Amino acid sequence: MADALFLAHTLARLVAASRSVAVGTNSPIPAAATLLAREQAAQHNGRMVISILGSPRHTPFTDGGRELFDFAAQGRLDSFFLGGGQIDGNGNINLLGIGDPTRPKLRFPGSFGSAYLYSLVPNVVLFRDEHSPRVLVSQVDFTSAAGSGPDGSYRPGGPRWLVTGRAVFRFDPARNRFRLHSIHPGETLDEVTALTGFAVDLDDGFGETPTPDTKTLALLRGPVARELAFAYPRFAAQHFPSGHFSSEGHPA
Amino acid sequence: MPFLTTLQLAQAIPDGALLAVPADYGGVAMAVTLDLIRRNARDLSLAAAPVSGLQADLLIGAGAVRQLQAAAVSLGEYGFAQRFTAALKAGRLTMQDATCPALHAGLQAAEKGVPFLPLRGILGSDLLKLRPDWKVIQNPLAEMPDPIVVVPAIHPDVALFHAPLADRHGNVWIGLRRELATMAHAARRTLVSVEAVFDGNLLDDPLRAPGTLPHPYVEAVALASKGAWPLAFADHYPADHDALTRYAEASRSDEGFQAVLQEWLHG
Numbered sequence: 070m071a072d073a074l075f076l077a078h079t080l081a082r083l084v085a086a087s088r089s090v091a092v093g094t095n096s097p098i099p100a101a102a103t104l105l106a107r108e109q110a111a112q113h114n115g116r117m118v119i120s121i122l123g124s125p126r127h128t129p130f131t132d133g134g135r136e137l138f139d140f141a142a143q144g145r146l147d148s149f150f151l152g153g154g155q156i157d158g159n160g161n162i163n164l165l166g167i168g169d170p171t172r173p174k175l176r177f178p179g180s181f182g183s184a185y186l187y188s189l190v191p192n193v194v195l196f197r198d199e200h201s202p203r204v205l206v207s208q209v210d211f212t213s214a215a216g217s218g219p220d221g222s223y224r225p226g227g228p229r230w231l232v233t234g235r236a237v238f239r240f241d242p243a244r245n246r247f248r249l250h251s252i253h254p255g256e257t258l259d260e261v262t263a264l265t266g267f268a269v270d271l272d273d274g275f276g277e278t279p280t281p282d283t284k285t286l287a288l289l290r291g292p293v294a295r296e297l298a299f300a301y302p303r304f305a306a307q308h309f310p311s312g313h314f315s316s317e318g319h320p321a
Numbered sequence: 322m323p324f325l326t327t328l329q330l331a332q333a334i335p336d337g338a339l340l341a342v343p344a345d346y347g348g349v350a351m352a353v354t355l356d357l358i359r360r361n362a363r364d365l366s367l368a369a370a371p372v373s374g375l376q377a378d379l380l381i382g383a384g385a386v387r388q389l390q391a392a393a394v395s396l397g398e399y400g401f402a403q404r405f406t407a408a409l410k411a412g413r414l415t416m417q418d419a420t421c422p423a424l425h426a427g428l429q430a431a432e433k434g435v436p437f438l439p440l441r442g443i444l445g446s447d448l449l450k451l452r453p454d455w456k457v458i459q460n461p462l463a464e465m466p467d468p469i470v471v472v473p474a475i476h477p478d479v480a481l482f483h484a485p486l487a488d489r490h491g492n493v494w495i496g497l498r499r500e501l502a503t504m505a506h507a508a509r510r511t512l513v514s515v516e517a518v519f520d521g522n523l524l525d526d527p528l529r530a531p532g533t534l535p536h537p538y539v540e541a542v543a544l545a546s547k548g549a550w551p552l553a554f555a556d557h558y559p560a561d562h563d564a565l566t567r568y569a570e571a572s573r574s575d576e577g578f579q580a581v582l583q584e585w586l587h588g
Binding site: 125165183185217223 | 346398401406412421422451498
């Protein structure tokens with residue numbers, strides 16, 4: 070499986086064109102990616118507004134918990150990261166559980182802001198480290214947030230990318246399906262296909278996910294690691310060690 | 322206004338109350354929560370603004386909660402909320418699943434004194450199947466079809482939270498945590514624990530006044546140093562990592578949970 074720096078680099082590329090990026094709760098790798106994207110934007114004289122939930126230093130809001138959601142509905146938020154206990158090939162995500170919701174067989178924490186932000190944020194990047202048939206399913210058991218539609222509804226937002234510990238999928242809005250865009254170094258197409266619970270078809274230009282260059286790694290180990298430590302001190306210490314490239318995988 | 326004890330605040334919350342509480346990162350009155358368990362509170366309904374974690378899990382594990390409205394219940398980096406999950410699986414807890422902005426909007430509707438608020442998104446989510454009280458209506462101002470979700474006002478009996486400062490007039494400084502003000506505006510009664518007493522009047526200071534929940538909304542305040550322990554509290558103290566790690570491990574079973582709870586109640 071890919072390591073945290075590689076994944077942060079991969080996610081950062083997918084939000085690089087954004088003017089504003091927000092990260093939800095308990096999301097250290099998306100937070101690192103967002104900090105990296107901001108650093109890279111700044112190096113090109115660009116300004117990126119970021120919001121990392123739970124990190125006052127990285128949250129430019131003053132009007133309480135609702136402000137981020139209002140900001141998104143106003144059309145000001147370009148990118149957001151979401152995860153999922155289950156993610157299906159049509160971009161539907163399940164953050165709630167498996168089985169009857171009133172007496173669940175398996176219960177995840179809950180839908181958080183997904184049902185709302187998925188519809189409103191133009192560039193939603195799904196991230197789930199675990200790449201397995203139990204996560205990437207043909208159809209979710211519960212739709213916390215739908216990948217598309219309903220027809221005729223106001224819907225400026227939706228999924229654009231899905232990143233796992235093994236691969237990147239791009240959402241094809243014409244077919245409302247994910248297509249395999251790249252596999253990470255060391256992965257094989259056969260293995261990734263076997264571990265994906267939905268039908269895999271290859272995106273145009275399918276290839277290998279690019280690795281971070283030395284300049285990007287220096288940013289990740291330097292300013293990104295320092296900033297990440299404010300939001301996720303233990304994660305930063307464990308996964309963003311300064312001075313050497315960690316080749317260890319990180320726990321799911 | 323005299324300061325009460327945290328136990329007196331807990332005793333002022335009746336069994337059966339709808340209690341509004343903030344997220345674990347947003348100023349949770351944990352000392353009062355432990356006193357709610359000490360006083361054997363029962364049949365509470367919790368409305369999380371907008372998610373909950375340790376506080377809900379503790380109250381559920383202690384048998385104090387009948388119903389919960391939240392966008393999620395999780396111990397964050399410490400994992401799933403195990404007593405919450407166990408109670409759901411056993412059918413001992415009625416869960417009203419939500420999404421974060423719907424809870425904010427429900428409290429804002431109560432704050433405005435209107436029966437509901439519309440909000441975008443949510444269409445296509447199975448949450449609509451779990452929430453018959455959320456309605457999809459046609460935007461009455463649009464000529465073209467434009468379905469939109471409306472969520473009902475949430476009227477908590479009591480808002481309960483922890484804040485940095487209160488003065489002797491009942492003004493409470495909440496700083497950036499404006500959702501606490503929304504909770505208080507929406508609730509019939511507001512009870513607050515604070516880290517410290519502010520000598521003087523918070524409303525007299527133009528820098529502090531905008532971050533102050535003023536006294537008309539505040540029924541009672543208790544002084545509780547480290548009142549959010551073992552959770553982190555703003556820039557006052559970090560989470561007690563050892564205590565939370567131990568809780569996450571022990572609360573996998575009811576026996577383990579009860580053991581930690583007894584330590585925290587009597588420690």
